[in-house]
Amino acid sequence: MIVVLAGGVGAARFLQGLVQIVPQNEITVIGNTGDDREFYGLHVSPDLDIVTYTLAGVVDETHGWGIRNDTYNTMGQLTQYGNDDWFMLGDRDLATHIHRTNLLRQGKTLSEVTDDLRKQFSLGIRLLPMTDQPVATHIVTPAGQLHFQEYMVKRRCVDVVQDVLFVGVQEAQPAPGVLDALKEADAILLAPSNPIVSIGTILAVPGIHDALHETSSMIVAVSPIIGGTPIKGPADKLMSGLGMEVSAVGVARCYRDFLDVMIIDKQDAHLVSEIEDLGIPTIATNTIMRDEESKAALARKTLEAAGLSF
Numbered sequence: 188m189i190v191v192l193a194g195g196v197g198a199a200r201f202l203q204g205l206v207q208i209v210p211q212n213e214i215t216v217i218g219n220t221g222d223d224r225e226f227y228g229l230h231v232s233p234d235l236d237i238v239t240y241t242l243a244g245v246v247d248e249t250h251g252w253g254i255r256n257d258t259y260n261t262m263g264q265l266t267q268y269g270n271d272d273w274f275m276l277g278d279r280d281l282a283t284h285i286h287r288t289n290l291l292r293q294g295k296t297l298s299e300v301t302d303d304l305r306k307q308f309s310l311g312i313r314l315l316p317m318t319d320q321p322v323a324t325h326i327v328t329p330a331g332q333l334h335f336q337e338y339m340v341k342r343r344c345v346d347v348v349q350d351v352l353f354v355g356v357q358e359a360q361p362a363p364g365v366l367d368a369l370k371e372a373d374a375i376l377l378a379p380s381n382p383i384v385s386i387g388t389i390l391a392v393p394g395i396h397d398a399l400h401e402t403s404s405m406i407v408a409v410s411p412i413i414g415g416t417p418i419k420g421p422a423d424k425l426m427s428g429l430g431m432e433v434s435a436v437g438v439a440r441c442y443r444d445f446l447d448v449m450i451i452d453k454q455d456a457h458l459v460s461e462i463e464d465l466g467i468p469t470i471a472t473n474t475i476m477r478d479e480e481s482k483a484a485l486a487r488k489t490l491e492a493a494g495l496s497f
């Protein structure tokens with residue numbers, strides 16, 4: 188079994204490569220739920236949905252989230268009633284959130300609902316939320332403590348980042364299957380996702396970091412930072428706000444106490460020796476996932492780095 192720790196868009200694209208090489212029933216994805224938030228009383232799980240929609244081939248590729256060719260009639264009506272429109276939920280996407288919320292209110296866990304949605308989209312992978320308990324990523328800024336979606340989507344990352352908090356994480360437990368998956372994996376891959384608010388959130392769930400430290404599986408990470416800039420999202424602002432170096436070296440430092448191999452982009456080949464000085468063997472290759480071929484090539488390289496061949 189290949190286990191992938193995943194955030195949103197970068198992880199979903201990486202997984203599109205992985206499923207070209209590894210049968211879906213040999214892949215377990217552990218997804219970040221720190222971005223989850225209620226909108227209009229509905230439970231929205233952006234990172235789980237991005238993975239599901241992308242692998243199902245229905246994602247809106249221009250955004251990286253939501254459903255392709257969705258309409259926004261409900262949103263339009265809601266704004267006429269005076270509601271906020273900073274978080275755009277398409278009509279078909281809303282059906283996912285209504286369905287999820289309905290099942291949660293009936294007493295199902297987020298793991299059960301996520302599995303139901305995975306089946307609805309005919310995916311063969313196993314998709315586990317990092318936890319079934321509520322955890323919310325908050326960004327501490329001079330303007331106050333903001334939910335991650337408020338910081339990123341509503342305020343477009345303009346606020347200075349002073350700290351990042353995972354509210355509720357101390358009371359959270361890994362979702363059923365998460366620790367066993369990490370223990371029994373043939374390889375554990377950290378997708379090119381934000382090391383603070385995607386992978387970092389997963390690592391903050393009590394027990395997960397220790398499981399990575401203790402597992403005998405090879406652990407390989409792909410840097411989401413290329414040439415000092417994230418491919419997508421605010422990783423640079425979050426890392427610099429927390430006093431970290433915004434580079435593949437900074438990413439490697441986040442994972443240094445359990446990582447076996449680091450994959451960085453070939454543009455950052457000059458950083459290989461610096462990362463290897465941390466005790467982490469490092470491979471420089473193309474990590475820009477432009478098309479299906481480059482996604483598959485990156486997945487293959489990552490599996491090879493874990494000592495696996497398919």
Ligand code: FO1
Pocket residue numbers: 194195196222231232233234236237252253273274275276280336339340
């Ligand atoms: N991101 C935006 O920048 N603007 C949006 O209006 C927006 C809506 C949205 C709706 C559903 C969903 O699952 C994701 C959505 N996202 C939106 C993306 C999302 O907030 C972030 O990309 C993730 O949280 C980070 O992985």
